Amino acid sequence: MTETHAAAAIAAETGPPLLETKALSIDFGGLHALNQLTFEVREGEIVSVIGPNGAGKTTLFNAITATVEASAGDIVFEGRSLLGLDPNQVTSRGIARTFQNVRLFANMSVLENVMVSQHCRTKQHAFGALLYTKAFRREEAEIRQRAEKILSFFGTRLVGYRMDQPAFTLSYANRRRLEIARAMATQPKLILLDEPVAGMNPVESAELTGLVGRLRDEWGFAIVVIEHDMGVVKEVSDRVVVLDHGEKIAEGDYAAVASDPEVIEAYLGKGTGEK
Amino acid sequence: MTDTASPLVPGEAKALLAPPRPALSHDWRRIVRIGSIAALGQAFIALSNMPVRLDERLIVKPVLSLGYLVLLFLPLAVGYRQGHQTVREGVPVFRPGLNEVVGGFSCGLIAGGGLAVLAVLLANFDLREPLVNWSPILLDLLAFGNQAWFAAVIWLAIGAGMGTVGGVLRLLGPTSRRAVVTMAIAVAGAAVLESLVVDLAEGMGLEALTDRLYDRRGGVNWNSALGLAGVCGILAVAGRGRLRQARSRHAELQGAKRTQANAGLMALAAATLIVLPLFAGKLTNELLANVGLFVLLALGLNVVVGLAGILDLGYVAFFAVGSYSTAVLTAATSPRIAPEMPWLVALIVVVIITGLAGLFIGAPVIRMRGDYLAIVTLGFGEIIRLLFLSDWLSGWFGGSQGITMIPAADIFGLTEVSGTDPRRVFYLVLVFCALAIYVSWRLERSRMGRAWMAVREDETVAEAMGINTVNVKLLAFVVGAVLGSFSGAIFAAKVGSVFPASFLILVSIVILVVVIFGGMGNIVGVIAGAAVLIGVLGGPKQPGLLIEFSEFKLLIYGALLIWMMLARPEGLMPSVRRTRELHQQEMAQDAWLRGEVDDDGGGNRPAGPPVATQS
Numbered sequence A: 001m002t003e004t005h006a007a008a009a010i011a012a013e014t015g016p017p018l019l020e021t022k023a024l025s026i027d028f029g030g031l032h033a034l035n036q037l038t039f040e041v042r043e044g045e046i047v048s049v050i051g052p053n054g055a056g057k058t059t060l061f062n063a064i065t066a067t068v069e070a071s072a073g074d075i076v077f078e079g080r081s082l083l084g085l086d087p088n089q090v091t092s093r094g095i096a097r098t099f100q101n102v103r104l105f106a107n108m109s110v111l112e113n114v115m116v117s118q119h120c121r122t123k124q125h126a127f128g129a130l131l132y133t134k135a136f137r138r139e140e141a142e143i144r145q146r147a148e149k150i151l152s153f154f155g156t157r158l159v160g161y162r163m164d165q166p167a168f169t170l171s172y173a174n175r176r177r178l179e180i181a182r183a184m185a186t187q188p189k190l191i192l193l194d195e196p197v198a199g200m201n202p203v204e205s206a207e208l209t210g211l212v213g214r215l216r217d218e219w220g221f222a223i224v225v226i227e228h229d230m231g232v233v234k235e236v237s238d239r240v241v242v243l244d245h246g247e248k249i250a251e252g253d254y255a256a257v258a259s260d261p262e263v264i265e266a267y268l269g270k271g272t273g274e275k
Numbered sequence B: 001m002t003d004t005a006s007p008l009v010p011g012e013a014k015a016l017l018a019p020p021r022p023a024l025s026h027d028w029r030r031i032v033r034i035g036s037i038a039a040l041g042q043a044f045i046a047l048s049n050m051p052v053r054l055d056e057r058l059i060v061k062p063v064l065s066l067g068y069l070v071l072l073f074l075p076l077a078v079g080y081r082q083g084h085q086t087v088r089e090g091v092p093v094f095r096p097g098l099n100e101v102v103g104g105f106s107c108g109l110i111a112g113g114g115l116a117v118l119a120v121l122l123a124n125f126d127l128r129e130p131l132v133n134w135s136p137i138l139l140d141l142l143a144f145g146n147q148a149w150f151a152a153v154i155w156l157a158i159g160a161g162m163g164t165v166g167g168v169l170r171l172l173g174p175t176s177r178r179a180v181v182t183m184a185i186a187v188a189g190a191a192v193l194e195s196l197v198v199d200l201a202e203g204m205g206l207e208a209l210t211d212r213l214y215d216r217r218g219g220v221n222w223n224s225a226l227g228l229a230g231v232c233g234i235l236a237v238a239g240r241g242r243l244r245q246a247r248s249r250h251a252e253l254q255g256a257k258r259t260q261a262n263a264g265l266m267a268l269a270a271a272t273l274i275v276l277p278l279f280a281g282k283l284t285n286e287l288l289a290n291v292g293l294f295v296l297l298a299l300g301l302n303v304v305v306g307l308a309g310i311l312d313l314g315y316v317a318f319f320a321v322g323s324y325s326t327a328v329l330t331a332a333t334s335p336r337i338a339p340e341m342p343w344l345v346a347l348i349v350v351v352i353i354t355g356l357a358g359l360f361i362g363a364p365v366i367r368m369r370g371d372y373l374a375i376v377t378l379g380f381g382e383i384i385r386l387l388f389l390s391d392w393l394s395g396w397f398g399g400s401q402g403i404t405m406i407p408a409a410d411i412f413g414l415t416e417v418s419g420t421d422p423r424r425v426f427y428l429v430l431v432f433c434a435l436a437i438y439v440s441w442r443l444e445r446s447r448m449g450r451a452w453m454a455v456r457e458d459e460t461v462a463e464a465m466g467i468n469t470v471n472v473k474l475l476a477f478v479v480g481a482v483l484g485s486f487s488g489a490i491f492a493a494k495v496g497s498v499f500p501a502s503f504l505i506l507v508s509i510v511i512l513v514v515v516i517f518g519g520m521g522n523i524v525g526v527i528a529g530a531a532v533l534i535g536v537l538g539g540p541k542q543p544g545l546l547i548e549f550s551e552f553k554l555l556i557y558g559a560l561l562i563w564m565m566l567a568r569p570e571g572l573m574p575s576v577r578r579t580r581e582l583h584q585q586e587m588a589q590d591a592w593l594r595g596e597v598d599d600d601g602g603g604n605r606p607a608g609p610p611v612a613t614q615s
């Protein structure tokens, strides 16, 4: 694991920025949720975003995925601005996300959750379905195969009989896994994970940490992960970005960031230090 | 105790069975409350004039008319209801006994008291001013032609009697209860379906049978009613469990076998529907055609409401656009342009026009969500009707005069379909229903159908997963519009004229009630809903089998809708998915109680109720 990390880190240093925010500001009324944030992700990189509660981490994800509108600044993905796009257009450009408070399509089956998330990568329209054309059937089979392949990435947990169960019957950890599977199904270049191990026990969270690394190594995604668990952050990240009050107060590898006096103060000063 | 329902129905945790309660250990406040509600209901029903109007229609000759039936129903229902015990985990359920009978008696007595008091008031006061149905005729009906005191006594007695019967029903085991219910349904069904059965029997040359079953002046004969009930009761006991077995066997079928079974069932249904009208007379065929038109409308609305989850209260707009454009394109008397196209050619243009109308109405509306969307669609439904009515466009659509003398629909020169031969109309409707079923069925199982589901579940997340929600919802709107336009085109050719008054908001509401009643999102349910509601009660302007109900149709529709929403929001024949959506929390809880939580091995996480995932 460490070897591939090192290799990827070297690639990350030299590759072009995949995603850049340029002096990005988000205001909610008078509240500056993000203030002049400049931040970048390179291809094949795993970046952790940490910071106390309310620092603006989720808001950063929301801004990138066009769920909230930027007040100032720019967001550039693969050299083109994302501003003014709808969320679904951002997803088709190649950015997928998970939600902090797990939001699955609870009454759709596990398989359907993953199938429907391939919507923007498939194109058969209503007429194909009505005429039941060969192209339609082929695409349906492909969608299904891809979904099964993605689900089998998580071992035996989400396959077999469980594929046809409604998503709300899943355990908490499996719901988080299914959210990641759904993000993978949109065939992104960049995945944004919002607290993927929150609420998991140590065994599960260690396993998911490994999975994040495999996501990059086996599937080639660049990954931004918001995380409170410092153990996980240390394990997965090539680079760590620290936010506080909407501003970037530190950036660098884990060791450097963890010993940064400003970071320590931000955490201790707020009284919500690392657990 | 409780019905052993399918595992999808919540609240079936096995409960402890305790011995019966003592006869008088009631929560009397509850008894009084339930009884009083029924008493008020009784008085309301009486004052709505239903009993007087429906007294004409005999159910069982000579003892029971529909008018009296509506008055007997409530005491029976509350008598049964009061014995209901909520099954909760760990709380014992008492075996029903004398307690339930006494409770039923008390509830029924209070319910009957409503009518007793009403009778006395009727005799002594004149409130005809606000209450138009406050009349001696009503008193006469309540008193069976005697004095008011007789009415008071007899209704107390009848109420108590019916309530007791309701309570006794609680004592019956599942088999005998099923037998009783089957018997009641059989007799009521025979009475309701009288004109249909008589008509079909005539067509098949079986008059001898129906002459025996029904009285010449309507209603099932007393003797035949007993006979029928007996036969059906025996059948119910003998066939106990068979139906369920067959159904579960069907549910277990997999793959090709299942497809075969379904195809078989469908062929059977299709054959029945094709053969049946051949034996039916004009009136029955008219009824079938009307039901078919509403099935078609309901199937269209089902795509919008049931599949995509867009609550469209203005669906009549597309029915209207379909009808009017057919009228303009085919009728020689159309005021402005009269291309006099053949019906089939016009239909192609109509589909395009309605599709565009769907786009134009949908585009501004679809960006809204939930309640706002419902209100705005309601508005658009009215706007379309008012446009057809307006002076501004009367040069095109004839204003309130409408467009008349619409020619019959010519089908490839083979036949001409018009209102004078409802059988042909029915066959035409049947073809389009088949088309609508095919369309909904295919789309539901496609990429679009899945996207609709996702939008219904959580629009924000659907959008974040790359679904263009606006396009996807617009497609549902347009598909619904086009399906509605088929119905409109057939309607225009059938009736031969279109007026703005045919497209009241009421039509939208009735179609929506049909969809909800049948079971949103389930094709079979929607068809069954339309058949039962439109067939028995009738459409907004079309009479059903119970013609006597026409005046009270809206009251009944309203009451049904409220009851449905409270008791069974997923509809008569729910789609599995809808049931899940509506009962998700309860089912998750139940699964947890049964220890069936999906535990994924890796964890020593303490068990707990699953977290709701929708924020």
Ligand SMILES: Nc1ncnc2c1ncn2[C@@H]1O[C@H](COP(=O)(O)OP(=O)(O)OP(=O)(O)O)[C@@H](O)[C@H]1O
Binding pocket: A028, A031, A033, A051, A052, A053, A054, A055, A056, A057, A058, A059, A060, A100
């Ligand atoms: N839609 C919104 N409208 C108004 N204020 C918002 C909105 N979304 C977020 N905020 C505010 O912006 C600030 C940043 O919130 P954000 O959710 O980004 O924090 P976070 O870093 O993700 O915190 P946590 O660790 O608790 O998830 C908070 O003060 C929050 O109340």
Ligand SMILES: [Mg+2]
Binding pocket: A057, A058, A059, A100
């Ligand atoms: Mg957050």
